Amino acid sequence: MAATRRLTHSVAVITLNNPPVNALSYSLRRSIIKEFVDASKDSSVEAIVLCGANGKFCAGADIKEFGSTSVDSVSLNHINDTIESCKKPVVAAIEGVALGGGLELALSCHYRVANVQSLVGLPEVLIGMIPAAGGTQRLPRLIGIPAALDMIVRGRHVPATEALQLGILDEVVKTNTIDAAVQMAMKVLGQPLENRRLGTLPVQAIPNVDTFLDTAVKRAKGQFRGAQAPLACIEAVKATLHLPFLKGVENERVLTASLWSTGQPQAQQYAFFSEREVGKWTTPSGGKWDKVPPKPIQTAAVIGLGTMGRGIVTSLSKANIPVIAIEQDAKQLDQGRQAVNALLDREVEKLKLQGKTSVPGNGLGSVKFTVDLGDLHSVDLIIEAVYENMQLKKEIFRKLSSIAKPDAFLCTNTSGLNVDEIASVTNRPQQVIGTHFFSPANIMRLLEVVRGQKTSLTTIATAMSLGKTLGKVAVLVGNCPLFVGNRMLGPYLEQVNYLLEEGSYPEEIDQALEEFGFAMGPCRMMDLAGLDVGWRSRMEQGLTGTNAPPGAPVRQRNGKRYSPLADLLCESGRFGQKTGKGWYQYEKAGGRIAKPDPWVRDFLDKYRRTHQIARHQANSQEIQDRCMFALINEGFRVLEDSIASGPEDIDVIYNNGYGFPKHRGGPMYYAANVGLPKVLSTLENYSKANPDVPSMKPAFLLRKLAAVGGPPIKEWRTQLGNTSSKL
Numbered sequence: 001m002a003a004t005r006r007l008t009h010s011v012a013v014i015t016l017n018n019p020p021v022n023a024l025s026y027s028l029r030r031s032i033i034k035e036f037v038d039a040s041k042d043s044s045v046e047a048i049v050l051c052g053a054n055g056k057f058c059a060g061a062d063i064k065e066f067g068s069t070s071v072d073s074v075s076l077n078h079i080n081d082t083i084e085s086c087k088k089p090v091v092a093a094i095e096g097v098a099l100g101g102g103l104e105l106a107l108s109c110h111y112r113v114a115n116v117q118s119l120v121g122l123p124e125v126l127i128g129m130i131p132a133a134g135g136t137q138r139l140p141r142l143i144g145i146p147a148a149l150d151m152i153v154r155g156r157h158v159p160a161t162e163a164l165q166l167g168i169l170d171e172v173v174k175t176n177t178i179d180a181a182v183q184m185a186m187k188v189l190g191q192p193l194e195n196r197r198l199g200t201l202p203v204q205a206i207p208n209v210d211t212f213l214d215t216a217v218k219r220a221k222g223q224f225r226g227a228q229a230p231l232a233c234i235e236a237v238k239a240t241l242h243l244p245f246l247k248g249v250e251n252e253r254v255l256t257a258s259l260w261s262t263g264q265p266q267a268q269q270y271a272f273f274s275e276r277e278v279g280k281w282t283t284p285s286g287g288k289w290d291k292v293p294p295k296p297i298q299t300a301a302v303i304g305l306g307t308m309g310r311g312i313v314t315s316l317s318k319a320n321i322p323v324i325a326i327e328q329d330a331k332q333l334d335q336g337r338q339a340v341n342a343l344l345d346r347e348v349e350k351l352k353l354q355g356k357t358s359v360p361g362n363g364l365g366s367v368k369f370t371v372d373l374g375d376l377h378s379v380d381l382i383i384e385a386v387y388e389n390m391q392l393k394k395e396i397f398r399k400l401s402s403i404a405k406p407d408a409f410l411c412t413n414t415s416g417l418n419v420d421e422i423a424s425v426t427n428r429p430q431q432v433i434g435t436h437f438f439s440p441a442n443i444m445r446l447l448e449v450v451r452g453q454k455t456s457l458t459t460i461a462t463a464m465s466l467g468k469t470l471g472k473v474a475v476l477v478g479n480c481p482l483f484v485g486n487r488m489l490g491p492y493l494e495q496v497n498y499l500l501e502e503g504s505y506p507e508e509i510d511q512a513l514e515e516f517g518f519a520m521g522p523c524r525m526m527d528l529a530g531l532d533v534g535w536r537s538r539m540e541q542g543l544t545g546t547n548a549p550p551g552a553p554v555r556q557r558n559g560k561r562y563s564p565l566a567d568l569l570c571e572s573g574r575f576g577q578k579t580g581k582g583w584y585q586y587e588k589a590g591g592r593i594a595k596p597d598p599w600v601r602d603f604l605d606k607y608r609r610t611h612q613i614a615r616h617q618a619n620s621q622e623i624q625d626r627c628m629f630a631l632i633n634e635g636f637r638v639l640e641d642s643i644a645s646g647p648e649d650i651d652v653i654y655n656n657g658y659g660f661p662k663h664r665g666g667p668m669y670y671a672a673n674v675g676l677p678k679v680l681s682t683l684e685n686y687s688k689a690n691p692d693v694p695s696m697k698p699a700f701l702l703r704k705l706a707a708v709g710g711p712p713i714k715e716w717r718t719q720l721g722n723t724s725s726k727l
C-alpha cells in the first residue's frame with residue numbers, strides 16, 4: 001500500500017495503490033504526503049495529477065482503522081490542506097469511485113476530471129459518521145448548501161454525469177481519464193488558483209436558510225429514527241454559515257468525537273463489514289465461497305406474476321438478464337405484464353437520471369411473457385414464485401423436472417416452506433434451492449438463500465452469485481420452517497399480541513418500536529403484510545377455526561399461552577390495509593395512511609373485560625425489551641440449530657429485510673451491546689412468571705455465552721463450536 005509517482009511531460013502523476021479500493025490507510029496517507037511534497041518541491045514538475053490504481057480513485061478512509069489508538073501523525077485533513085494550498089495546479093483523475101475521504105481528497109485538488117462510469121459521494125453517514133476531512137465545509141462552498149446537504153445526509157453515490165451538472169466535476173470523459181487529467185493540468189498551467197481553493201471561498205447565501213435547515217432536521221428525525229449521524233451532518237454543514245473554514249473543520253472533529261461516544265458508528269461499521277462477510281459463505285462439508293465457482297446465468301424465468309414474481313422479474317431485467325415471465329392464463333399474464341412494464345418504466349426513468357440510457361435496451365434484460373411452461377426448456381435458472389402452497393409448488397417442480405434442461409437450476413421463492421420437500425419431487429434435488437426474496441423484490445436488498453439437504457455447492461455458489469448480480473445482499477441459511485427472519489418474527493409478534501391482550505394499544509406498541517428505530521412498528525407491519533396470511537396458517541395448523549381442538553380454552557393451545565386476538569380481527573373481516581381495516585383504520589381498502597381506530601380500542605377493552613384481564617399498560621421500555629428479547633432469544637436458537645452460520649448473518653437479515661435500525665447494528669449486536677447477562681436475566685424473570693410462554697425460555701446458547709461473561713460478538717462463533725449443523 002503506497003503511492004507511486006511518475007512524470008508525464010512536466011506533470012507528476014501520483015497513483016494511490018492500496019487494493020482493493022485504495023482506502024486511505026495510515027501507510028497510504030504517509031506515502032501520499034511524501035510523494036506530494038516531493039513533487040511540489042521538484043522543479044521539473046509543473047503540475048500534479050492524483051489518481052488511483054486498479055480503476056478506482058479511492059473509497060475513503062480505511063474503515064478498519066477507525067477507533068485504533070495508534071497516534072495518527074498524518075491526518076487526511078493535513079494532506080488535503082497541503083494539496084489545496086499547493087502553488088502548482090493539482091488535478092484529481094477519478095475512475096471507479098471517489099467516496100468519503102476519497103472525494104474529500106479530490107475536493108482539495110484544484111480540478112476534477114472523472115470517467116463517465118464513475119461515482120462520487122460522501123457516504124460517511126451510512127457508517128454512522130460525518131465527512132470529517134473537510135467534506136462538510138468544501139462541498140457546500142462548491143455546490144451550495146441544498147445540493148451538498150442532500151448528498152451528505154443521504155450518503156448518495158452520485159453518477160459522474162450528475163456530478164458534472166452539480167459542479168463537483170470539471171470534466172467527464174469516456175476514454176483515458178488519467179490522460180485527460182494530464183491534459184487538463186497542462187491546460188491550466190499559469191492560470192490563477194485562488195478561486196480553485198474551495199476552503200478559501202465563501203458559501204453561497206440562500207434565502208430563509210434557517211427555515212431550510214430546521215426542515216432538514218425535522219425530516220431527518222422522521223426518516224432516520226434515532227440515527228445521530230444525519231443530524232450531525234446537518235449541524236456540520238450549518239457551520240459553513242457562521243464559522244470560517246478551519247473552525248468548520250475543527251467542528252467536524254468535535255461532532256465526530258461526540259458521534260463516536262454514542263456507539264452508533266461502531267454499530268453501523270459492524271453492519272457494513274457483516275454485509276460483506278456474509279458473501280463469504282462456508283459449509284461444514286468444506287464448501288467455501290472462493291473454492292466453488294458459480295455457473296453463469298445468461299437466461300432466467302419466473303413462474304407466477306403476483307407481487308413477488310413481478311418484483312423478481314424486474315430485478316432480473318434490471319441486472320440485464322433476459323427473463324421469461326410465466327402465468328397460468330392469459331388474463332393473469334396480461335395483469336402481470338402491465339405491472340412489470342410499469343415497474344420497468346420506473347427503472348428506465350431512474351437510468352435516464354443517471355445518464356445511462358445510451359446502452360442498447362437501456363441496459364435492461366428483455367422480458368418475454370408467456371403462459372407456456374414449455375418455453376422454459378433452455379433457460380439457465382427458473383424461479384418459482386407462486387403463492388405459498390406446498391401442493392401447488394410440488395406440482396410445478398414435478399413439471400419442471402421434465403421441461404427444464406438437465407443443468408438448469410430450480411429455485412423456489414418461499415418465505416418458509418420446506419425446500420427439501422419441494423426438491424424431493426424433482427429429478428435433480430442437488431440443483432434445487434430456496435430464494436426467499438422480500439417484498440417489493442425489485443427494491444428490498446435482502447435475499448435469504450435456503451440450502452436443502454441435497455443442494456450442491458455449485459447451486460449455492462450460483463444462487464449467492466445471482467444475489468450479488470441483482471444488487472442484493474444474499475445470506476445463506478439452513479432449511480427449517482420459516483428459515484431465519486420469519487422464524488424469529490414469531491416470538492416477537494407473540495409478545496406484541498400478549499401486550500395487546502394485557503392493555504397496550506397498537507399505536508403505543510408501534511410508537512415504542514419505531515422510537516427504538518424500526519422502520520415500521522409491528523402492528524402496522526402486520527396490517528401491511530395482511531393479517532389473513534397468519535390466520536390461514538394458524539387454521540392449517542389446527543390452532544383456530546374448525547380444525548381447532550374442540551373445547552380448547554380460548555387463550556391456550558397444547559398447554560401454552562395463545563392469543564386469539566388476530567383470529568378475532570380476521571373473523572370480523574379486518575385483514576389489514578387490503579380491507580381498509582386491521583389493527584388500524586385506513587382511508588380506503590388498499591389505503592396506506594394508518595389511523596388509530598376507536599373500534600380496535602373498544603374491541604381490546606371488551607376482550608379484557610370478557611377474560612377478566614386486569615389492565616397493565618406497559619411503558620416503552622417494557623415493550624421494547626419484551627419484543628426485542630423475544631426476537632433475540634429465537635436468534636440464539638437459530639444459531640444453536642446452525643440455521644444461520646453466525647450472529648452477523650442474522651443481523652444482516654434483520655437490517656436489510658425487516659427494517660431493523662442499522663445504527664443499532666442488528667438484533668444480535670444489540671444483545672451484545674445491552675449485555676448478555678441482562679438479556680438472560682430479563683428473559684429468566686419473564687419466563688418464571690409466564691411458564692406457559694416457552695418462546696421466552698432462555699436459549700441454551702444465550703446461557704452459555706452469558707456464563708462466560710457475554711463476550712464480544714466476534715467471539716461468539718468460537719462458542720458455537722459443537723452444535724450439529726444443518727448448513
Ligand SMILES: C/C=C(\C)C(=O)SCCNC(=O)CCNC(=O)[C@H](O)C(C)(C)COP(=O)(O)OP(=O)(O)OC[C@H]1O[C@@H](n2cnc3c(N)ncnc32)[C@H](O)[C@@H]1OP(=O)(O)O
Nearest residue numbers: 021023059060061062063064099100101123124132133276
Ligand atoms: C471521516 C470518515 C472518512 C473520511 C471516510 O472516508 S469514511 C469511509 C467512506 N467510504 C465509504 O463509506 C465507502 C465504503 N465502501 C463502499 O461503499 C464499497 O465498498 C465500494 C462502493 C467502494 C465498493 O463496492 P464493491 O465493489 O461492491 O466492493 P465491496 O463493498 O465488497 O468492497 C471490497 C472490499 O473493500 C473493503 N472496503 C471497501 N471500502 C472500504 C473502506 N473505506 N475501508 C476499508 N475497507 C473497505 C470491503 O470491506 C471489501 O473487503 P473484503 O470483504 O474484500 O475484505
